[in-house]
Amino acid sequence: xxxxxxxxxxxxxxxxxxxxxxxxxxxxxxxxxxxxxxxxxxxxxxxxxxxxxxxxxxxxxxxxxxxxxxxxxxxxxxxxxxxxxxxxxxxxxxxxxxxxxxxxxxxxxxxxxxxxxxxxxxxxxxxxx
Amino acid sequence: xxxxxxxxxxxxxxxxxxxxxxxxxxxxxxxxxxxxxxxxxxxxxxxxxxxxxxxxxxxxxxxxxxxxxxxxxxxxxxxxxxxxxxxxxxxxxxxxxxxxxxxxxxxxxxxxxxxxxxxxxxxxxxxxxxxxxxxxxxxxxxxxxxxxxxxxxxxxxxxxxxxxxxxxxxxxxxxxxxxxxxxxxxxxxxxxxxxxxxxxxxxxxxxxxxxxxxxxxxxxxxxxxxxxxxxxxxxxxxxxxxxxxxxxxxxxxxxxxxxxxxxxxxxxxxxxxxxxxxxxxxxxxxxxxxxxxxxxxxxxxxxxxxxxxxxxxxxxxxxxxxxxxxxxxxxxxxxxxxxxxxxxxxxxxxxxxxxxxxxxxxxxxxxxxxxxxxxxxxxxxxxxxxxxxxxxxxxxxxxxxxxxxxxxxxxxxxxxxxxxxxxxxxxxxxxxxxxxxxxxxxxxxxxxxxxxxxxxxxxxxxxxxxxxxxxxxxxxxxxxxxxxxxxxxxxxxxxxxxxxxxxxxxxxx
Numbered sequence: 001x002x003x004x005x006x007x008x009x010x011x012x013x014x015x016x017x018x019x020x021x022x023x024x025x026x027x028x029x030x031x032x033x034x035x036x037x038x039x040x041x042x043x044x045x046x047x048x049x050x051x052x053x054x055x056x057x058x059x060x061x062x063x064x065x066x067x068x069x070x071x072x073x074x075x076x077x078x079x080x081x082x083x084x085x086x087x088x089x090x091x092x093x094x095x096x097x098x099x100x101x102x103x104x105x106x107x108x109x110x111x112x113x114x115x116x117x118x119x120x121x122x123x124x125x126x127x128x129x
Numbered sequence: 130x131x132x133x134x135x136x137x138x139x140x141x142x143x144x145x146x147x148x149x150x151x152x153x154x155x156x157x158x159x160x161x162x163x164x165x166x167x168x169x170x171x172x173x174x175x176x177x178x179x180x181x182x183x184x185x186x187x188x189x190x191x192x193x194x195x196x197x198x199x200x201x202x203x204x205x206x207x208x209x210x211x212x213x214x215x216x217x218x219x220x221x222x223x224x225x226x227x228x229x230x231x232x233x234x235x236x237x238x239x240x241x242x243x244x245x246x247x248x249x250x251x252x253x254x255x256x257x258x259x260x261x262x263x264x265x266x267x268x269x270x271x272x273x274x275x276x277x278x279x280x281x282x283x284x285x286x287x288x289x290x291x292x293x294x295x296x297x298x299x300x301x302x303x304x305x306x307x308x309x310x311x312x313x314x315x316x317x318x319x320x321x322x323x324x325x326x327x328x329x330x331x332x333x334x335x336x337x338x339x340x341x342x343x344x345x346x347x348x349x350x351x352x353x354x355x356x357x358x359x360x361x362x363x364x365x366x367x368x369x370x371x372x373x374x375x376x377x378x379x380x381x382x383x384x385x386x387x388x389x390x391x392x393x394x395x396x397x398x399x400x401x402x403x404x405x406x407x408x409x410x411x412x413x414x415x416x417x418x419x420x421x422x423x424x425x426x427x428x429x430x431x432x433x434x435x436x437x438x439x440x441x442x443x444x445x446x447x448x449x450x451x452x453x454x455x456x457x458x459x460x461x462x463x464x465x466x467x468x469x470x471x472x473x474x475x476x477x478x479x480x481x482x483x484x485x486x487x488x489x490x491x492x493x494x495x496x497x498x499x500x501x502x503x504x505x506x507x508x509x510x511x512x513x514x515x516x517x518x519x520x521x522x523x524x525x526x527x528x529x530x531x532x533x534x535x536x537x538x539x540x541x542x543x544x545x546x547x548x549x550x551x552x553x554x555x556x557x558x559x560x561x562x563x564x565x566x567x568x569x570x571x572x573x574x575x576x577x578x579x580x581x582x583x584x585x586x587x588x589x590x591x592x593x594x595x596x597x598x599x600x601x602x603x604x605x606x607x608x609x610x611x612x613x614x615x616x617x618x619x620x621x622x623x624x625x626x627x628x629x630x631x632x633x634x635x636x637x638x
Contacts, residue, residue: 101544111551113539 050109051126054119058107067120071127093117131182132308138177138319139343147314147349149175151629152337154321154366155357157213158615159602159622161299161307162258163355166626168310172633175349176307177319177339179358180210182300187342187511191320194361195506198520199567206569207359211317212300214359214569215615220296220423222261222616224252226442228432229494229610235439236526238388238497239608242579242588248620251627255619261293262422272426275419277412279426280547287541288431290444292613294416294423318342321366322514324354324598329373334598340512352636353597353629355590357622360389360571360604364503365517367575367585367592367600379575379585379592386503386574389521390609391567393493399535400450401487403548413447413487429611430534438537440530442494444611445538447487489538492568494611496526503574523565570614572603589628590621601625 055064100106100115107119114122141147151167153160156178164176180188192207208214225245232240253264265271268291272279279289307313318341325348327335336348356363364386368377379385407414416423429444495501501522505515532554539550578584581593590605592598601622603614 097543098546101540104540106540106543108552111553113536113543113550113552115543 047122048126050112050114050119051122051124053109054107054123055126058109058119059123064123067123068127071124093121132304132315134308134310134313135315135317137181138316138339138341138347139345141316141341141345141347143345143347145347146336147175147316147347149173149314149349149351150633151175151353151355152177152349152351153355153357153601154319154337155179155213155359155362155602156211156300156315157357157359157602158215158299158618159357160213160355161303162255162619162622163357163601163626163629164307164313164315165303166623167629168307168313170630170633171312172630173312174310174314175351176313176315177321177337177349178211178315178317179320180208181317182211184208184210184216185318188318188320191342191510191512192362193510193516195508195516195518196521197518198501198522201519201521201567207361207571210300211304212298215297215299218296218615219613220294220615221292221613222259222294223266223290223292223612224248224620225610225612225617226432228435229442229608229612233436236441236496236608238499238583241607242577242584248617248624251620251623252616254623255616258619258623259297259616260295261616262420266291266293268426271419271424272412275412275417275424277417278409280410280413280428281545282428282541282547283545285431286434287428287538289413290427290429292425292427293419294425320512321356321358322346322369322512323372324356324366324370324378326373326378326595332594332596334595342511344512353599353632355599355601355625355629357601359602360574361503361517361519363600363602363604364389364574365505365515368503368505369514378595378598381594382582384499384576384583384585387499387501388497388573388576388607389501389503389519389571390495390497390573390606391521392570392609392611392613393491393495393523393527393531394566394568395491395493395531397488398491398531398554399489399539399550399552401447401489401538401542401548401550403487404546405548407449407487414449428538430537434537438533440533441496441527442611443491443530443534444493445489445491445534448490450486450488489535491531491534492611492613493527493531493534494609496524496530497573497576497608498522498524521567568613570603570609572606572609572614575600575604576607577605578607590625599625599629 096117097115100117105116106113107116109119150173152175153164154177156176160176164174167174189209192209208216210216227245230241230245256264268279268289271291282288307315319339320341321337322340323338324334325336327333334354336350337354338346338348340346356366358366367379367385370378377385413426416425427444427446435442502520504518506518508516510516535552535554539552542548542550575585577586577588579587586592586600586605590599590601592600602618605621
């Protein structure tokens with residue numbers, strides 16, 4: 001139950017958001033990039049690095065495991081493209097970020113002071129690179 | 130010499146005796162301010178300046194110190210010449226805050242012997258001396274009148290402050306006035322070597338002995354003596370005046386030279402990536418003209434939040450940096466904030482990276498620390514006097530203030546949707562503060578306190594256990610806030626001038 005709740009309420013939403021970004025990258029909507037296709041090109045980016053720092057230093061073992069599970073589930077959903085659900089999820093993410101800052105649920109990763117939601121998103125990016 | 134009434138100490142005969150009502154030593158912001166006030170009141174003033182009208186390397190070498198503490202330039206950016214360090218200051222003016230005058234239970238040795246409200250009339254008068262226009266530091270009012278927007282901090286946790294800038298060169302600005310005064314003797318190249326009491330048990334100073342690089346020596350007699358040579362030299366002069374009181378004048382409690390403070394310049398510890406283009410806030414990055422006065426906006430931790438966090442005063446001046454100068458993460462984070470649906474594009478193409486970020490250049494209060502001190506060295510200057518030995522030290526609280534303030538700003542930047550901030554501060558303060566420098570603001574070495582066991586001088590700058598010896602300038606500051614000191618130096622000097630004038634009036638009656 002605990003795992004399900006976690007996935008549904010938090011990371012699940014973040015996963016959808018990450019999926020959304022990933023979908024956009026692969027949907028052809030952004031054709032300006034010379035070598036689009038996968039998130040592999042982001043492997044050395046700071047966001048992935050932030051996420052990696054979060055996974056190694058901040059996230060609990062349980063949370064890291066759950067993030068890995070979510071990340072592992074992403075590829076099978078990548079074909080959907082941007083949907084109403086995706087946009088809702090992104091809006092929810094923005095609200096979640098805002099709430100995190102309001103209540104002080106912030107973390108420092110690689111020096112960046114981010115809401116925990118943002119850090120988790122970065123972690124998903126790191127895991128899907 | 131363009132100021133033809135000024136005398137040159139090198140040509141004064143050894144054994145000569147000059148006389149005045151008041152002898153002011155040091156012709157910088159404090160000394161010139163006091164001298165002007167007194168001569169306008171008809172007081173006969175002898176103004177002694179250790180240097181000439183321009184920098185003379187032989188004279189400036191007398192400012193060399195022995196440094197045994199943190200890294201510091203060997204002459205500490207002091208200038209032995211007419212006008213003092215106003216010859217190279219940046220003109221940054223802002224008053225101390227009311228909280229800076231209070232006893233703060235989280236800052237040991239804090240508290241001035243008077244309040245902000247007591248000093249406020251002198252701040253207003255100091256504005257005239259410094260050509261700063263209206264005494265108004267209300268950033269919201271300033272922004273409204275300028276028609277600019279402030280960063281959307283809520284003012285409770287982080288506030289925008291406003292500073293005014295006018296680098297008045299006191300020697301150039303007021304030299305003609307002093308030169309024309311009939312009741313002023315200004316003597317250049319006159320290096321005060323000791324202060325003499327009438328006898329060892331007396332509390333009355335009768336004369337000061339003056340030397341020059343020509344090796345001649347003469348005395349100046351007066352009813353009142355004011356020493357305004359900067360915080361290093363003020364302490365050195367009191368300690369060197371040890372023929373009658375072996376520990377030095379005012380040093381009955383071993384406090385002369387202690388509590389040396391600087392404003393901690395602490396840069397590159399954090400930068401903010403804004404959601405909005407930096408071009409919306411140019412008034413934070415460079416001075417703007419505000420009713421004829423150069424003005425710039427900064428961010429600071431307000432008084433209430435200082436109380437909550439129990440930290441010293443903290444201000445950050447913001448500088449524009451180019452993302453290109455930093456790692457690409459600045460642009461990536463910026464892109465994420467500004468165009469979340471395209472952040473992946475930004476990450477891979479590096480094309481959305483904005484060149485705009487705000488670097489925090491901090492000017493932070495150093496808390497009073499008795500171990501941070503000026504003493505006398507075993508080495509001597511060319512005139513045979515012991516050099517000053519400086520042991521500048523910072524404390525764990527200083528570091529804690531830096532850490533907490535950065536943490537606060539970064540959270541507020543996120544909470545208010547201003548952007549995101551990256552903070553790079555190490556945990557161990559002795560390592561982290563290694564890179565922190567000073568702002569060449571020397572303060573605290575003859576601190577004011579009504580209790581002779583806790584201060585060198587009383588609330589008017591009178592050296593305890595003397596009747597007529599005053600110190601002037603930032604050496605009086607018991608604590609220093611984050612405010613650049615010159616405006617407060619001028620304000621406290623005007624206050625001291627009023628004190629002397631009142632004493633002379635009573636004396637004459």
